[in-house]
Each structure stands twice: as C-alpha cells, then as structure tokens.
Amino acid sequence: DIQMTQSPSSLSASVGDRVTITCRASQTIGSFLNWYQQKPGKAPKVLIYAASSLQSGVPSRFSGSGSGTDFTLTISSLHPEDFGTYYCQQSYSIPRYTFGQGTKLDIK
Amino acid sequence: EVQLLESGGGLVQPGGSLRLSCAASGFTFGSYAMSWVRQAPGRGLEWISSFSESGSITYYADSVKGRFTISRDVSKNTLFLQMNSLRADDTALYYCAKEGDMYTNYVRYWYFDLWGRGTLVTVSS
Numbered sequence: 705d706i707q708m709t710q711s712p713s714s715l716s717a718s719v720g721d722r723v724t725i726t727c728r729a730s731q732t733i734g735s736f737l738n739w740y741q742q743k744p745g746k747a748p749k750v751l752i753y754a755a756s757s758l759q760s761g762v763p764s765r766f767s768g769s770g771s772g773t774d775f776t777l778t779i780s781s782l783h784p785e786d787f788g789t790y791y792c793q794q795s796y797s798i799p800r801y802t803f804g805q806g807t808k809l810d811i812k
Numbered sequence: 813e814v815q816l817l818e819s820g821g822g823l824v825q826p827g828g829s830l831r832l833s834c835a836a837s838g839f840t841f842g843s844y845a846m847s848w849v850r851q852a853p854g855r856g857l858e859w860i861s862s863f864s865e866s867g868s869i870t871y872y873a874d875s876v877k878g879r880f881t882i883s884r885d886v887s888k889n890t891l892f893l894q895m896n897s898l899r900a901d902d903t904a905l906y907y908c909a910k911e912g913d914m915y916t917n918y919v920r921y922w923y924f925d926l927w928g929r930g931t932l933v934t935v936s937s
Binding site: 735736738740742746747748749750753754757759791793795798799800801802803804805806 | 845847856857858859862864871873907911914916919921922923924925927928929930
C-alpha cells in the first residue's frame with residue numbers, strides 16, 4: 705500500500721499568516737493527490753483534487769502544488785474559520801485510497 | 813438535497829455483528845462508486861471498503877477483509893456494510909462517501925466529494 709506522511713502533525717498560526725502543510729507519498733503518485741479539511745464533529749470536506757485543482761466553492765486562499773511524491777497545501781492568508789485538521793489522500797491506487805495522518809491547525 | 817445519511821451504529825460486544833446503512837438522496841446513486849471510511853476516536857481517516865462504479869466489484873482494506881461485506885440496493889438508494897467478528901479496534905465513526913471525479917488535462921481524477929455525518933460503532937464488553 706502507498707503510505708502518506710504529513711508534516712507537521714500540528715501547528716498554531718495567527719490570522720493573516722501564510723500556512724504550509726506538506727505531504728509525502730511512499731512512491732510516485734503523479735498528481736493523484738487530494739486535500740481535505742475536517743472540523744471537529746464534522747465530516748471531511750474536499751478542498752483540492754488532482755494536487756492543484758480547487759474544488760468548487762472553496763476559497764481561493766487555498767492552493768495545492770506538487771507532483772510525484774511531494775505535495776503542499778498552502779493557505780495564503782489564514783482566516784479564523786480555517787481551524788481544523790487537514791488530510792492528504794492519494795487516489796493513485798484507487799479504490800485503495802490512503803490518507804495522511806492529519807495536520808491539526810489551531811488559530812492563535 | 814444531495815446528501816448521505818448513515819445509520820445502524822451502536823454498542824456491540826467483541827465477536828458480534830452490526831449492519832450499517834447509508835441512505836443516498838439527490839443524485840443517481842447507482843451511477844457512482846461508493847466507499848466506507850472510518851475514523852477511530854482521536855485518530856485519522858481510514859478507507860475500508862468500496863463498491864465499484866459499475867456495481868460489480870467490491871474492494872476491502874486488509875484490516876477488514878473477510879469480516880466486512882459491502883453491498884448496495886439501488887432500488888432503495890442505500891449502501892450497506894455488514895460487519896462480522898467485530899473487534900475492539902473496529903471502534904470508530906463510520907462514514908459513507910461518494911466518489912466523484914473530474915477531468916484535468918484529459919486525465920480522470922477521483923476524490924470523495926460527498927460525505928455523510930457518520931455513525932458510531934463501539935465494540936466493547
């Protein structure tokens with residue numbers, strides 16, 4: 705199975721900060737990488753698919769980049785409502801999707 | 813309204829069985845691949861099973877293979893997960909998710925574009 709490793713596991717940032725979360729795949733996955741946001745008590749919500757494509761309705765301050773094994777999710781200017789846990793997911797070996805372990809983002 | 817609604821969770825003893833349901837509405841249920849994803853308390857997301865878009869193939873994670881069975885009833889727009897031989901480490905919130913897809917540069921990309929709220933399964937004596 706393809707393993708996904710995120711870093712950091714947690715971070716705290718201030719409103720207006722630029723935030724970057726990274727995700728590394730154990731083997732090359734092209735651009736088959738998705739990012740989700742999960743808020744406490746809620747289901748995950750897709751933000752980015754195909755490594756860099758913004759899902760409809762997601763604010764443009766979210767962006768994704770990368771290909772192969774290394775990927776990045778960037779929030780250009782942190783808003784208070786962006787707290788939560790972020791997960792990367794590979795869709796290269798579907799349907800055996802695998803997720804990263806998550807990055808918990810707190811707002812200072 | 814486009815939504816998924818899970819039910820059937822509860823408290824069950826180790827070795828017991830449970831059947832989860834996921835009622836779909838607002839889209840053509842039989843035209844999409846569907847999955848079950850679980851989240852143990854305080855832990856991350858784990859894909860456990862999928863039912864193919866064609867409706868003819870099922871897939872399982874190694875952690876549940878041989879114990880869980882995914883199925884669907886298109887006439888009732890419902891996805892099921894039959895869980896047998898339950899263990900303490902099966903304790904989790906179980907989500908059903910719809911697999912959506914988009915083409916980018918002529919390549920088809922898959923992701924979960926719709927999730928239910930989840931149903932909690934607790935395996936304990």
